[in-house]
Amino acid sequence: MNVLLINGSPHKNGCTYTALAEVAKTLEAEGIETTIFHIGAAPVGGCVGCGGCAKAGKCVFGGPVVDVLPLLEKADGVVFGAPVHYATAAAGMLGFMHRLSYSAGRYLRHKPAAIVTSARRAGTTTALEAMEKIPQFYEMPLVNSTYWPMVHGSNAAEAAQDLEGMQIMRNLGRNMAWMLRCIEAGKAAGIQPPEAESAARTNFIR
Ligand SMILES: Cc1cc2nc3c(=O)[nH]c(=O)nc-3n(C[C@H](O)[C@H](O)[C@H](O)COP(=O)(O)O)c2cc1C
Secondary structure, three states, rough: OOEEEEOOOOOOOOOHHHHHHHHHHHHOOOOEEEEEEEOOOOOOOOOOOOOOOHHHHHOOOHHHHHEEEEHHHHHOOEEEEEEEEEOEEHHHHHHHHHHHHHHOOOOHOOOEEEEEEEEEEOOOHHHHHHHHHHHHHHOOOOOOOOOEEHHHHHHHHHHHHHHHHHHHHHHHHHHHHHHHHHHHHHHOOOOOOOOOOOOOOOOOOO
């Protein structure tokens, strides 16, 4: 089994990475392979709703939203991580998640997901709520921890000193491993994800 952890910070090895690496280390100790994918330091724009992805099968604007697809396709679970910027999730990560969602939801559906954030001080729960929207849309069971999944710090060394934050990440990793094993055991017993209804689309008009 394989978990993809997506670092939505412009800092490749900063606080968000430190939190994700702790989750990854725990998953590896549980016998689950991990990959950490960095969305990069260049600005990432949001979805413009052009619909090009419907024909192309991927976001026509390319970049990390497309680069991640081979990793996402083979992932059994996904962890989305982003720092807090201006009291919500970093805009680059929200743009990445929105474009990924619009263009590649088929790689997300029904896979267990977790959300992680890092901040110096304020805005963590708002950031978590903003990122949760994508797993909620794609029927992804949300894996949680012993507190809201956050670490505090201004750099990697400070984040590593957040002992409770690191503990939350380890507990998150163990819960993700447990969820993946439950799903695997369910599949072996013949339990498949349900087919969703999709006929109605009413735009609140009638
Ligand atoms: C543009 C910008 C805005 C930020 N806004 C906040 C904020 O609103 N609240 C906060 O606590 N920290 C804020 N920070 C600090 C980062 O969230 C914090 O240092 C984080 O842990 C950095 O994670 P990273 O190393 O993965 O990028 C901001 C940082 C930047 C660059």
